[in-house]
Amino acid sequence: MTDTYEVYAVKYAHHSPRTAAMNFIGGDPHQASQALDFYVWVVTNKDRTIVVDTGFDEAMAKRRERQIMKPVAEALKAAGFAPDKVGDVIITHLHYDHSGNYDAFPNARYHLQDCEMDFATGRCMCDEKMRVAFEADDVTALVRKVYAGRVTYHDGEDQVAPGITVHHIGGHSKGLQAVRVRTARGDVVLASDASHLYENLEQNKVFPITYNADDAIKGYAKLKALAPSLKHIVPGHDPQVLERYPAPTSALKGWVAKLDVEPSA
Ligand SMILES: [Zn+2]
Ligand SMILES: [Zn+2]
Numbered sequence: 001m002t003d004t005y006e007v008y009a010v011k012y013a014h015h016s017p018r019t020a021a022m023n024f025i026g027g028d029p030h031q032a033s034q035a036l037d038f039y040v041w042v043v044t045n046k047d048r049t050i051v052v053d054t055g056f057d058e059a060m061a062k063r064r065e066r067q068i069m070k071p072v073a074e075a076l077k078a079a080g081f082a083p084d085k086v087g088d089v090i091i092t093h094l095h096y097d098h099s100g101n102y103d104a105f106p107n108a109r110y111h112l113q114d115c116e117m118d119f120a121t122g123r124c125m126c127d128e129k130m131r132v133a134f135e136a137d138d139v140t141a142l143v144r145k146v147y148a149g150r151v152t153y154h155d156g157e158d159q160v161a162p163g164i165t166v167h168h169i170g171g172h173s174k175g176l177q178a179v180r181v182r183t184a185r186g187d188v189v190l191a192s193d194a195s196h197l198y199e200n201l202e203q204n205k206v207f208p209i210t211y212n213a214d215d216a217i218k219g220y221a222k223l224k225a226l227a228p229s230l231k232h233i234v235p236g237h238d239p240q241v242l243e244r245y246p247a248p249t250s251a252l253k254g255w256v257a258k259l260d261v262e263p264s265a
Contacts, residue, residue: 003163004182005045007190007259008248009234009241012055012075013038013097014067023197024205025213034197036237038097040072041190041259042081043181048161049081050088051108052179052190056100060135064096069255073104079248079256090160092192092236093173094120094142095133095209102141110142110151111160113168116175117142117153119211124174133173133209167226169194171216172207178219180226183260189227190259192236194219201235234259 016035020027023034041052055072056064069075073083089108091099093116120139125131145151154160154177156168163182170176172193179190194216195201201223206216227233234241244264245257 002045002047003161004184005043005163005260007181007183007188008042008044008079009039009245009257009259010042010072010075010079011037011039011242011255012068012070012072013061014069014239015065021208023207024200025208025210027205027208034199035239036196037239037242038066038237039241040076041179041234042076042079043164043179044081048088049086050090050161050164051076051081051083051086051105052090053092053098053192054089054101054104056097060096060100066097072101075255079252088160090166090177090179091116091142092179092190093176094139095173095193096135096138097133098192099138099142100135102138102145108150110145111166112142112151112153113166113175113177114153114155115168115170116173116177117146119174124211130211167222169215169219169222171212171214171219172210174211176219178223178226181260185260185262186228186232187226188259189223189233190236191223191233194223195233195235196237198235198238198240201233202230231263231265240265 020031020033021029043050061068086105086108090111166177247253248258
């Protein structure tokens with residue numbers, strides 16, 4: 001058994017153009033800003049393959065006006081990861097872009113923070129603004145997995161497998177968790193939406209969809225405390241990830257990045 005992993009970001013969708021007001025609280029609605037890429041992440045070694053988040057599908061992309069580049073299951077297969085061989089899926093939070101494609105991993109156990117399910121099924125969802133990034137079908141699908149005995153809940157910091165831990169961050173969604181993975185270059189922290197872009201984390205600029213802005217800012221400090229350096233934190237939606245990290249092969253360039261090697265910046 002080994003507790004060191006390779007880690008990959010797999011881009012499946014894109015959203016542009018975006019303004020500063022769409023990316024940061026207080027951002028100028030007239031100022032152009034960073035596009036968002038949508039990723040799922042793969043953590044793998046000879047013993048196990050874990051997927052972090054499950055993305056959304058074509059129907060959701062149309063409804064929410066996002067552009068799918070490669071459907072998630074197809075993208076994973078093309079990158080060499082068979083979805084039916086995935087043993088565990090970590091859901092960082094239940095937003096539509098992280099918890100769709102819920103039938104794509106038939107043999108996986110799902111991992112979620114207690115308070116994210118409480119949040120996604122509780123009284124906050126009575127408010128339209130709070131539920132804007134959630135989809136009832138995604139949440140219901142995970143409830144069904146609870147009843148099928150396929151969910152493990154975590155409360156705060158916990159180990160999913162040797163070398164892989166989850167860490168409650170909150171802020172953006174009440175039960176958001178980041179994932180820390182041991183790699184050959186040290187611990188890599190998958191921030192997911194604890195920091196959409198490098199700019200959120202580096203300048204404490206909070207993304208506008210936020211359950212609690214104070215927790216989001218504390219979350220930036222927590223990510224930094226979890227990682228050996230800023231270069232070990234991978235934001236959840238930044239197109240820069242594909243520029244800073246190499247592709248594992250030339251065929252995968254532009255949509256798969258290898259995160260267990262040093263980035264260029
Ligand atoms: Zn989110
Ligand atoms: Zn997201």
